[in-house]
Amino acid sequence: MTELTAPAFTRTVLITGASTGIGYAAARHLSAQGWTVFAGVRSDSDGMRLKEGSAGDLRPIKLDVAKPEQVEAAVPVIAAALGKRRLAGLVNNAGIAKMGPLGIQPLKDFEAHFAVNVFGMLRVTQAMLPLLGSDPAREGPPGRIITITSVGGRIASPFLGAYTATKHANEAMTDTLRRELAIYGIDAIAVGPGAVRTPIWDKAEKDNAEGPYATSDWGASLKTFEQAMFKGGQTGLPPEKIAAVIETALSARKPKARYAPVPDKLTNFTIATRLPKRALDKIFISRFGLKRRP
Numbered sequence: 001m002t003e004l005t006a007p008a009f010t011r012t013v014l015i016t017g018a019s020t021g022i023g024y025a026a027a028r029h030l031s032a033q034g035w036t037v038f039a040g041v042r043s044d045s046d047g048m049r050l051k052e053g054s055a056g057d058l059r060p061i062k063l064d065v066a067k068p069e070q071v072e073a074a075v076p077v078i079a080a081a082l083g084k085r086r087l088a089g090l091v092n093n094a095g096i097a098k099m100g101p102l103g104i105q106p107l108k109d110f111e112a113h114f115a116v117n118v119f120g121m122l123r124v125t126q127a128m129l130p131l132l133g134s135d136p137a138r139e140g141p142p143g144r145i146i147t148i149t150s151v152g153g154r155i156a157s158p159f160l161g162a163y164t165a166t167k168h169a170n171e172a173m174t175d176t177l178r179r180e181l182a183i184y185g186i187d188a189i190a191v192g193p194g195a196v197r198t199p200i201w202d203k204a205e206k207d208n209a210e211g212p213y214a215t216s217d218w219g220a221s222l223k224t225f226e227q228a229m230f231k232g233g234q235t236g237l238p239p240e241k242i243a244a245v246i247e248t249a250l251s252a253r254k255p256k257a258r259y260a261p262v263p264d265k266l267t268n269f270t271i272a273t274r275l276p277k278r279a280l281d282k283i284f285i286s287r288f289g290l291k292r293r294p
Contacts, residue, residue: 010140012087013250014038014078016065016124017094019046021198022148025239026091026246031056033247038078040065040094065094065120071127079131086140087131089250092121092147095166099226101218102161110162117166121147122173133184142185146249147174148242149192151262154273158284159218159225167192171258178257189249194262194269195236221288228288237263 013030017023018039027039032055040063041047047060061077064070078087095117098109125145133142152160153167171190178188213222245261262269272280285291 010085010088011035011251012038012082012085013089013091014040014074014087014124014128015091015093016040016063016120018050018060019043022193022196022239022242022246023091023093024050026093026243027058028054029240029243030247030250031058035088038074038081040074063124065124066115068123071123075127075131078128082131082138084137084139086133086138086143087128088141088143090125090128090132090143090145091246091250092124092145092170094120094124095148097160097163099159099222099229100162100213101159101216101222104213104216105162110165113162113166114169117163118169118173121170125177129181129184129186133181133186142187144250144255145174145177145181145186145188146246147188147190148246149174149190151192151194151260151269153190153192154269155280157225158288158290159222160229175257187255189255190258191242191245191249192258192260192262193237193242193245194260194265195232196242197233197236197238218290221290225288235263237261 011034013035015023015027015030015037018027019041023039027037027050031037034056036057037059039047039050039058039060041050041060042064043062047062050060051058059081061074062070063074096113098113100106100109102110131138131143132145147170149170150164150167152164153171156164156168171192174188174190177186181188211219213219216222242261245259249255249259260269275283
């Protein structure tokens, strides 16, 4: 990865989790649209792959949000590149998802979701606040914080309890940040996609390939659920669609507090979020064979 030097730019953004999926697509899309993009990646090879064939000013930076030392090290590097300017945007995208019944899922797996999706998100946000606008010595308009949540941030499905718990937390944190950071003019916006064609579900499929819960009381139901998730990962929205929504959230004069790019939105999101919880329970129970056993 190349050293970051002070550029002449106004539209700047840090994107976490840019090695693959939504973060990868957003980094390449925004750099092609004239943004200077600091792209958080896990390794030098990820950074090289991200830059290959890209357009514009795309600057990979090693950043694992679960490692405090990497987050701390990123701050002065980005600050030096910005000069006296403020960072225009932070996209909290890094995240993990592992399937499993909450009743028996190992606590270490549950904690791992929070380490990345929640604590990592807050760690990066706190670290970047002075660059986004809390430091009065910096020049330019205050920045925006975009956090990638999920339909799971509004609808808790079976077998993704750890993931949806973190996404519910991300939704709440975004609302709180937006209200608290108003004193600096920093906005906080949630982008909650539905099914997206990203490697996150490929990773989940690999994790479950040996069927760690196959012999549990939920084995058959989990298999049905896995198939539905993997199909969504193959037929969902392309990540480039989400990248375009992220750009809108970063640049719109009057942005929404939450964007929901969801395929078949009426049935997959709107109706589901308006149904009584007991009615939605029945749908999940019926669809995934979770009826009470005799």
